[in-house]
Amino acid sequence: MTQQWSAPTADGPVHATVPVPGSKSITNRALVLAAIAAGPSTLNAPLRSRDTLLMAAALRSLGVGVEDGPDGSWSVTPAPLRGPVDVDCGLAGTVMRFLPPAAALAAGDVRFDGDEHARVRPMGTILDGLRGLGVDVEGDALPFTLRGKGGVPGGEVTIDASASSQFVSGLLLSGARYEGGVTVRHVGPPVPSLPHIEMTVATLRAAGVTVTVGENVWRVEPGPIAGRVWDVEPDLSNATPFLAAAAVTGGSVTIPGWPAETTQPGGAARDLFTRLGCEVVTDERGLTVRGPERLTGIDVDLRDESELTPTVVALAALADGPSRIRGVAHIRGHETDRIAALVAEVNRLGGAAAETADGLTIDPRPLRGGQWQAYADHRMATAGAIIGLVVPGVTVDDIASTGKTIPDFPGMWSAMLGAR
Numbered sequence: 001m002t003q004q005w006s007a008p009t010a011d012g013p014v015h016a017t018v019p020v021p022g023s024k025s026i027t028n029r030a031l032v033l034a035a036i037a038a039g040p041s042t043l044n045a046p047l048r049s050r051d052t053l054l055m056a057a058a059l060r061s062l063g064v065g066v067e068d069g070p071d072g073s074w075s076v077t078p079a080p081l082r083g084p085v086d087v088d089c090g091l092a093g094t095v096m097r098f099l100p101p102a103a104a105l106a107a108g109d110v111r112f113d114g115d116e117h118a119r120v121r122p123m124g125t126i127l128d129g130l131r132g133l134g135v136d137v138e139g140d141a142l143p144f145t146l147r148g149k150g151g152v153p154g155g156e157v158t159i160d161a162s163a164s165s166q167f168v169s170g171l172l173l174s175g176a177r178y179e180g181g182v183t184v185r186h187v188g189p190p191v192p193s194l195p196h197i198e199m200t201v202a203t204l205r206a207a208g209v210t211v212t213v214g215e216n217v218w219r220v221e222p223g224p225i226a227g228r229v230w231d232v233e234p235d236l237s238n239a240t241p242f243l244a245a246a247a248v249t250g251g252s253v254t255i256p257g258w259p260a261e262t263t264q265p266g267g268a269a270r271d272l273f274t275r276l277g278c279e280v281v282t283d284e285r286g287l288t289v290r291g292p293e294r295l296t297g298i299d300v301d302l303r304d305e306s307e308l309t310p311t312v313v314a315l316a317a318l319a320d321g322p323s324r325i326r327g328v329a330h331i332r333g334h335e336t337d338r339i340a341a342l343v344a345e346v347n348r349l350g351g352a353a354a355e356t357a358d359g360l361t362i363d364p365r366p367l368r369g370g371q372w373q374a375y376a377d378h379r380m381a382t383a384g385a386i387i388g389l390v391v392p393g394v395t396v397d398d399i400a401s402t403g404k405t406i407p408d409f410p411g412m413w414s415a416m417l418g419a420r
């Protein structure tokens with residue numbers, strides 16, 4: 001169901017403190033590890049949005065206990081996984097790539113499907129990887145079926161993970177439960193979103209798993225995964241549209257609880273907002289961005305933090321100088337072809353954006369109101385909201401798509417604007 005949304009225009013500089021919900025990436029890693037751990041786990045401050053609710057629902061249907069705590073926590077009680085089960089992945093890369101390697105441990109069939117847009121997201125690499133580890137898989141994209149035998153031999157696989165780091169993360173996350181563990185070797189153009197693989201390695205190590213990392217090769221030793229308490233950090237990528245509100249209006253926005261150290265690629269926001277001309281300060285209140293009089297353009301390689309591309313493009317479209325985003329060819333396989341979508345939507349509002357082989361260019365032009373299409377993509381929708389703050393008359397065709405990773409984006413956005 002889509003929902004037309006008139007993006008509110010800011011009537012002055014936005015000044016607000018905006019607590020953001022938990023990290024999608026950390027929540028879904030912790031859920032998978034907790035489900036196949038040797039003992040119970042608790043997730044404190046997990047994200048509860050479409051992507052993580054789908055993961056929790058899928059694990060429950062496989063036999064795992066995932067219970068709501070009174071404080072918003074999740075208590076996870078592992079159990080032997082069993083089919084037959086139907087899993088709805090929605091549009092979540094973390095469900096369609098992280099769950100099959102775990103579900104391969106199940107006794108019985110597990111059938112995966114998802115949204116229309118999910119059916120065109122790249123899956124063949126990880127499904128071939130699973131075949132190479134001894135898993136019986138029918139299909140090469142959603143929908144597909146795993147014929148689970150209650151265990152996985154494991155071993156070594158060579159894959160081309162240039163289309164998504166999630167292929168590597170997915171295989172590593174469950175590898176400790178495979179008889180021979182898992183070794184994943186990457187051969188091909190550079191793997192994108194490397195901080196997300198570092199997050200996977202750090203998460204596994206925190207659960208007592210032995211992981212060794214070499215040049216384009218990762219090894220997970222077989223052994224038990226410890227149950228534990230996971231404290232989920234705020235989602236720093238989802239913080240960026242709110243920080244952008246300060247950047248485009250010359251205001252100041254603070255995100256409380258910004259971690260001093262993180263493997264989230266959103267940690268790069270500090271550097272990116274500085275390069276766009278903002279002042280960025282971290283103190284006991286959190287991370288604060290103060291917007292300048294005029295934003296400067298940016299020439300940047302976003303391969304490592306590619307999920308920030310829609311926010312950066314929204315900012316670049318409002319900047320004084322030209323911008324170029326490089327290193328993100330693979331985001332054509334994200335929730336939508338984000339390069340094509342961003343170029344089309346910026347240009348629809350009168351901008352001057354153009355596709356390149358691995359990203360896009362944006363030249364400064366005054367923008368006008370009009371419809372911004374989200375293509376069912378949460379980050380396309382939030383990019384439209386950013387532009388709408390300073391360009392009157394922007395409507396976003398599917399604001400509900402933000403529910404993928406933010407439970408109430410429109411409410412948070414109005415609260416931020418009301419906080420002046």
Ligand SMILES: O=C(O)C1=C[C@@H](OP(=O)(O)O)[C@@H](O)[C@H](O)C1
Nearest residue numbers: 025164165166192193196306307
């Ligand atoms: O592992 C993860 O949690 C993610 C990895 C990245 O995927 P890609 O490597 O496909 O970019 C990122 O863009 C996505 O939002 C989340």
Ligand SMILES: C=C(OP(=O)(O)O)C(=O)O
Nearest residue numbers: 091092093094307334335
């Ligand atoms: C690429 C993204 O999501 P997914 O986890 O579905 O790949 C994203 O959130 O920007």
